[in-house]
Amino acid sequence: MIKRILIAVAALAWLGFLAVVGASYVIGLKQASAWPPEESVQPVAEKDVAKTERNVQQLEKRMTGLLPRGLYIVIDTAANRLYLKEGAKVVREAVVSCGSGVVLEEPGGKKRSWVFDTPRGEFAVKSKITNPYWVKPDWAFIEEGEAVPKGLEDRIESGTLGDYALGFGQGYFIHGTLYTRLLGRNVTHGCVRVGDEDLKAIFKAVPIGAKIYIY
């Protein structure tokens, strides 16, 4: 007898639960059917049409004014691609290497750390250098387990950055590489490595001040 009552209670509870879920589903479906809303904005009053049209034109003009002028660079850090663009037209596309995202932690006393990300945002070409040499920062020595030198001359290394470098601030450059086989992969310490031919073309085409968008 008790067993039967328990089974009946359980069955009722289950049916109740199903009814609640069903009701929730139907109510929710009705609510969600209002999406996507077709008319979320009220139409412009007839007397305001001319004014609104002027406003739209002004906004379009302002939006156009935000676009970069002349040649500019767009870098996709996920796809490791660089696009040299003018307006909407892609002038040149290059396979590059961007930051590895690795974190380097300094052992011992100072406990500094570095994140090897390519910075994202809007930048501009700040410097153009031919035959650049690399002034190795502290992390380059720490990563190799070497002592950080005190003299500048011990930090200078030539040949590793290729024939050209475009600086875009905070020590970051678009430069050449010895690692051409790793182009297309995220392997750098934050700079953007480009193959020789592409780098030469980009370096010659892009003036100082040209915008760089890294995303």
Added chain:
Amino acid sequence: MKKALAFGVLGAMALAATGWGAAADRSALAKKQSALATEYSLAKESNFYFVLDVLGRKLELRVRGMVLRSWPLQGMRFWGNPGFAGTVELVKKTTLKAPERIVIKPGETEEPAPAPVAPQAKPGATGTAAATTPAEYELEALELRDMPKTFSLDFDNGLQITVKTKAGGSQGFGRSVRAALRWYVQLPLRNLFGSREGKKISELELAFEQGQDAQAIYWHFFDGIKGIVL
């Protein structure tokens, strides 16, 4: 007499059609103004932003009004309160297994195996590699392939967008059952009785064609990114 009546009816219909057309034009103009004004407020800053065009079925990453990437939506479905359009800000990304950065502590880690690249290459990869093509090397790096293909984006207005891949058929029976239970049981109940925080839920699920699309969205959408839901 009949002719005159027919002309009259036709004239009235033409007038009504013109009036309806003008109203539609005014509505489109209002929408355009609103969309432009909202986008301009974001585009005048140098930050990236996104535009989710629900009716146009696409998600775009933009800066200064330029489209950087566009991902077409292969499918979408929705639960909850539909009033979530407008400007939103990403609060957090949620996923089952978030990608983790590799931490190098010189002196504490094992010596990595040499990568099959030019030995003189000083500033390059710090990775191990097998005898495969460069695109397949396992590097000590955080790459697109490490990003999740299914995740949620939580926005400041309560909107939650779940991103998934349409082609992701190999998610397993367990995950499929869990997803179905969530969509057909948990969300309707939460919608009816309110979530724990007492907020109305707005749950949008977007499906993309390729796994790489979802992974790229995870990569490019950082916490704090602003966007417009049209």
